[in-house]
Amino acid sequence: MYPVVQVQGLVNRFGTQLVHDGLDMEVHADEVFGIVGGSGTGKSVLLRTILGLQRPVAGTVRINGSDITSLSEAQLRSVKSRYGVSFQAGALYSGLTVRENVQLPMLEYLSLNPRALDDLALLKIRLVGLPAEAAGKYPAQLSGGMIKRAALARALALDPKLLFLDEPTSGLDPVSAAAFDDLVLYLQKELQLTIVMITHDLDSIFRTCNRVGVIVDRRMITDTLEGIVNNPNPWIQEYFHGERARARLGAAHGT
Amino acid sequence: MAVEVRRDGEGLELELTGEWSCREFGGLETELAAVDLQAARRVSIDAGALTKLDLTGAWALHQFVARARAAGAAVSFKGSAPDQLRLLDDTLREAEKGVEEGPAAPAPRARHRAFMQLLVDLGRHTAAFSRNVIEGLAFLGRTSVTFISSVPRPKHLRVTSIVRHVYETGITALPIVALIAFLISVIIAYMSARQLSGLGADVYVADLVTIGVLRELGVLLTSIIVAGRSGSAFAAELGSMKLNQEVDALIATGVDPFEVLVVPRVLGLTIALPLLTVVADLVGLSGGAVLCHYLLDMPFNQYFARVNEAIAGTTFWVGIIKAPVFALLIATAGCYRGLQVRSSARELGRLVTVAVVQAIFFVILADALFAVLFMEMDV
Numbered sequence: 360m361y362p363v364v365q366v367q368g369l370v371n372r373f374g375t376q377l378v379h380d381g382l383d384m385e386v387h388a389d390e391v392f393g394i395v396g397g398s399g400t401g402k403s404v405l406l407r408t409i410l411g412l413q414r415p416v417a418g419t420v421r422i423n424g425s426d427i428t429s430l431s432e433a434q435l436r437s438v439k440s441r442y443g444v445s446f447q448a449g450a451l452y453s454g455l456t457v458r459e460n461v462q463l464p465m466l467e468y469l470s471l472n473p474r475a476l477d478d479l480a481l482l483k484i485r486l487v488g489l490p491a492e493a494a495g496k497y498p499a500q501l502s503g504g505m506i507k508r509a510a511l512a513r514a515l516a517l518d519p520k521l522l523f524l525d526e527p528t529s530g531l532d533p534v535s536a537a538a539f540d541d542l543v544l545y546l547q548k549e550l551q552l553t554i555v556m557i558t559h560d561l562d563s564i565f566r567t568c569n570r571v572g573v574i575v576d577r578r579m580i581t582d583t584l585e586g587i588v589n590n591p592n593p594w595i596q597e598y599f600h601g602e603r604a605r606a607r608l609g610a611a612h613g614t
Numbered sequence: 615m616a617v618e619v620r621r622d623g624e625g626l627e628l629e630l631t632g633e634w635s636c637r638e639f640g641g642l643e644t645e646l647a648a649v650d651l652q653a654a655r656r657v658s659i660d661a662g663a664l665t666k667l668d669l670t671g672a673w674a675l676h677q678f679v680a681r682a683r684a685a686g687a688a689v690s691f692k693g694s695a696p697d698q699l700r701l702l703d704d705t706l707r708e709a710e711k712g713v714e715e716g717p718a719a720p721a722p723r724a725r726h727r728a729f730m731q732l733l734v735d736l737g738r739h740t741a742a743f744s745r746n747v748i749e750g751l752a753f754l755g756r757t758s759v760t761f762i763s764s765v766p767r768p769k770h771l772r773v774t775s776i777v778r779h780v781y782e783t784g785i786t787a788l789p790i791v792a793l794i795a796f797l798i799s800v801i802i803a804y805m806s807a808r809q810l811s812g813l814g815a816d817v818y819v820a821d822l823v824t825i826g827v828l829r830e831l832g833v834l835l836t837s838i839i840v841a842g843r844s845g846s847a848f849a850a851e852l853g854s855m856k857l858n859q860e861v862d863a864l865i866a867t868g869v870d871p872f873e874v875l876v877v878p879r880v881l882g883l884t885i886a887l888p889l890l891t892v893v894a895d896l897v898g899l900s901g902g903a904v905l906c907h908y909l910l911d912m913p914f915n916q917y918f919a920r921v922n923e924a925i926a927g928t929t930f931w932v933g934i935i936k937a938p939v940f941a942l943l944i945a946t947a948g949c950y951r952g953l954q955v956r957s958s959a960r961e962l963g964r965l966v967t968v969a970v971v972q973a974i975f976f977v978i979l980a981d982a983l984f985a986v987l988f989m990e991m992d993v
Contacts, residue, residue, distance in 0.1 A: 453857075454960030469670075470640045479670060485705050486669070499957030518636045518668035549701045550669065 361424045363388050363521055363553045364409060369418035371404050378404050380577040382418070388520075391547055391554045391567050396574030397594065402557045403447075405574070406525055409555075410444060411435065422521070440468045442521040443514030447529060449506040451498040457484060457509045458494040464516040483512045488542055504535040508542070515546070524556040528563050540566045561599075573598070617645045624655035626687070631663045634671030642671060646678040651685040660692040672698035753950045757880055760872040772878045779882025783844040784890055790843075791836050795827070795894035798835055799901035802826050807909055816910050820920035823902030825929060832894040833933045834981055837940040840887055841973035845948040848879050849969035852952025853962040861953065871953070880945040887941035891934055928993045936984050940977045947973040 364386040371378040378401040386392040396402045407413040409420050411427050420427050422438055430438065451460050461480040465471055471479065484494050487508040498506060507527060514522055527543065528536035540563050547554055547567075558564060564571060565584065572581040575594050582590060588599045616634060620627040628649070634642060651657070659679075661667070667675075676699060682689050764770035806822045852875060855861050864871045899921060906912040951969035955962050 453958035465636075469636050472643070475639065475643065475673075479673060482669070482673060482702070482705065486701075497958065515669075518670050549697070 361421070362386055363423060364392075364555060365419075365421040365424075366405075366409065367419050367421075369405070369408065369420070370416040371401065371408060371413070372416050377577060379408075379415075379418075379574075382574070382577065382579050384572055384579050384581065386553060386555055388553050389547075389551055390569040391543070391556060393564050393568035393571045394555065394557045394574070394579075395559075395564065395571055395598070397598075400574040401577070402574060403525065406523060406555075406557055410523065411439070440464070440517055441519055442523060443517065443519040444523045445507070445510040445514045445525065445527060447525040449498065449510040451506060451509055451513070453498050456495050456497055457489070457501070457512070460498070460509060461513050461516050464513065468517055480516075483515050484509070486515065486546070487512045488538075503530050504539070507531065507539060511542070511546075515550075518550075520551065520553060522552050522554045524554060524558075526557055526559065528558065528560045533562070536560060536563065537566070543567055616642055617649065619649055624653065626651070626654040626657045627660070628657065629660045629663060630675070631665075633666040634664055634674065635666050635668045636670035639670050639674060642674045646674060649678070651682055651687060654682070654685070654687045657682045657687045657689045658692055659689065661696045662693055664696070667696050667698050669698055669702065672696065672702050675699060676702050750946075750950060753953075754946055756872055757876050757946065757949075760870060761877050761881070764873060764877065770873055772874055775874065775878035776882045776885070779879050780886045782847070783840060783883050784886025787840060787843055787886075787890060788893060791839055791890050791894050792897045794835055794839060795832060795897040796901040798831055799823050799827050799898035800905050802831070803902045803905040804909065807905070811910070816912070817916075817920055819906055819910065820902060820912070820917050821924040823906075824899065824921045824924040827898035827902070828895055828925070828929045828933045830933065830981070832898050833891045833936050833940065834977070836890050836894045837887065837937070837944065837977045838974055840883070840890065840941075841944045841947075841977060842970055844883060845944045845973040846966050846970050848945060848948030849952035849955075849966040850962065852949055853955035853965060856953060856955045857957075857959070857962065876949045876953075879949055880942060883945040884938045884941040887944075888934055888937035891937040895930070895933065926993075932988055932993060936981065939980055939984075943976040943980060944973040947976060 362385040364384070366382060366384040369379045369382040369384075382405070384394075384405075394402050394405065404413065408415050409422070409427075411420075414428065422442065425434070425438060427435060427438060451457070452463065455463065458477070458480045461483050462476055465476060465479065481491060481494055485491065489505060489508050489512065493501065493505060493509070498509070501509060511524075511527070514524075524543070528539050531539060543554065543556075544567055546552060554567075556563075556568070568584060570581060570583050571587045572579045573587060573590075573592075573595055575592055580587070580590060580592060580595070587595060590596070616630065616632045616638065618629040618631065620629070626649075632638075659675075661675075675696075679689050679699075803819050803823050807816060807819050810816055810818055810822075852861070855875070861871050861875070864874065902921075903914055903917045906917045907914060948969045951965040951972070955965050
């Protein structure tokens, strides 16, 4: 059984600026994997590389065992149809309603009759906790939290087993963020998803992640939540034990 | 086969096999629809042999179960029902709690409806049209006020920005404007040469080219090209800034978007378009010269002597004076429509189109008014 996502020896460079230098990452089935790192450490570049939006200078990216840098166009399409992505700002198509946004991948990849298309889109919209009325709305009419949920519904359109979430709780108030985390956990459990999540939100990390990968010095340090908290690296110490983090850690460990 | 059906008197036994995923949905639906539920009292479903069941597959099963229950059969699962089906039931049940049916609106009487609808549409369009006119005038007014108030305070007259727009709308448009002016004058010269040579009046080709290009075609064609190039660029640029909340950011910083975005564009184009027109005029006259030389064997000095004679004191100015007015119309239409963009990429496309169409329309309308004006003035 190979890892769901496997990145080996990744090197990314913009001009003279080296972003990743020999970065390794492995995500196993049925886990929630958090990618953490300071601003500018290349979290988004890593995600873009995994999604094939950016070609790495060196290294391989394997999704379900197939190296995406060496696949043909058709094979890549099939790989892409088997994961869902929710972008940071939602990236909903602004000219389409929520329902049409969810239906777009279905229309692209599946052969469904119009009624099934409507019903299934509505099912996905309800699954992420949006009211049925939201289906007919345009992205500009939605609140920030609803946009995140709609983006998640679109990511789930093809019933993927693998989900990439880019800062799913950024820009949400703590209550909505917690609700969103619960939703992610619920869906992970019910649909047996593997989730790769970029996040800054400590609450989110402690509530949802099984393992965490921290990008430090252009490489990734991966460990379980317990392990990473006790890692001696100064940045990790500052991140998990700084002023902000202490209270939350206490709460998470019941001390 | 994803479904195996065994019939046993009034009982129906279904064994589900293989992958029930969204990619197989079409086949699943057909197979499930083919299951004959007539005379079935009990339906027993065995999902144990499924290799994969995703939500879409579960939904197909859910629909089938609902159909079986509606047909009066008792549905049971061998072992336990699949988890996905339970998740589906939970989701649908929760959603149904929230849905409340509003009272249906009373249907208006059909006979009056079509006529009323016509009146309503007419009213709505009239209102929208007049609102558009008023808002357009308000936009023009606000641009003028911003401009006038920034004249005594040169810092507010964004010179760098103006220069950039002169460059982008003027200098970079030179090749295409020159090419089109050349071709148009060649066309006029050629057409008129065919007609006039029958009368032995070839020499007047030069007059026609001169007056045609200087008075009308030079400025008009340049304006239309610029409307297509720069009118659309203004609308698209401001529109995407609007979508990106950049305009909001400017306002929140206390910077007037009219001052930094609209006025520099309007001024830049107002400077660039007359200059482009001069170039178009020159190239147009040269185009006529080349054609006369090769087609009519008219020496260059004879051509330019004719041109000199044909030009009245006003000919050049009648054309060039229109350029700043056209520039104002094009830039205003572009900026106005660009700043109207709200909320979606589709809106952006629509308004860029509107900007270009209106810019060209207003340019031609203004040109017609100028023609009447100059006729009355006898120039």
